[in-house]
Amino acid sequence: MLPSNNIQSIVGATLFGTDDDKIGRIAQVLVDATDGHPTWAVVHVGTLARHSTFVPLTDATWENDDVSVPFSKDQVKHAPRIDSDGGLDPTQEQELVRYYSTGSATDTAGADPGAAPDASAGRHEESR
Incomplete structure (x- = not known):
């Protein structure tokens, strides 16, 4: 889990994916x-x-000033x-949760349409 006490340290960090791909x-x-x-x-x-895209931080890790997902x-x-200018509304968040849990925005097999998106349901505040 990422630190919540210093969100600003995450901004500007390099995000790495599986296989340490930047x-x-x-x-x-x-x-x-x-x-x-x-x-x-x-x-x-x-x-x-x-372009800009949203990435969930639920299972992210922080090491050596880098974030891995x-x-x-x-x-x-x-x-x-x-559009990343105004945060996420609940519909947009659900679309992203479905995408990241199934790997495709259109393939929702196995996704529970009534499930709340992780612990991040609700209104989000933006930090820059």
Whole structure:
């Protein structure tokens, strides 16, 4: 679990995926409005056509000022594109939770449509 006492230290950190693939730099961190723990990172991905994408921090680890997540670089790169300027509304969050739990935004087999998204359900606050 990532530290919630110093969210700003996560912003700017390098995000690594499975097989130690460098995914990108963390541009923003969204925190749970109820207890302040980090729930989502906004990461800039791509080399030529750069875009921002959300990555869940539920199972992320922090080591040597880097953050690692249990997702491949390709999976993060192909996540649903959601405007990162205003945080996440519950519908957008559910779409991302489905994507990261199944690997595809359209393949929802095995996903419980009534399940709440991790411990991060509810309104999110943005930290930069």
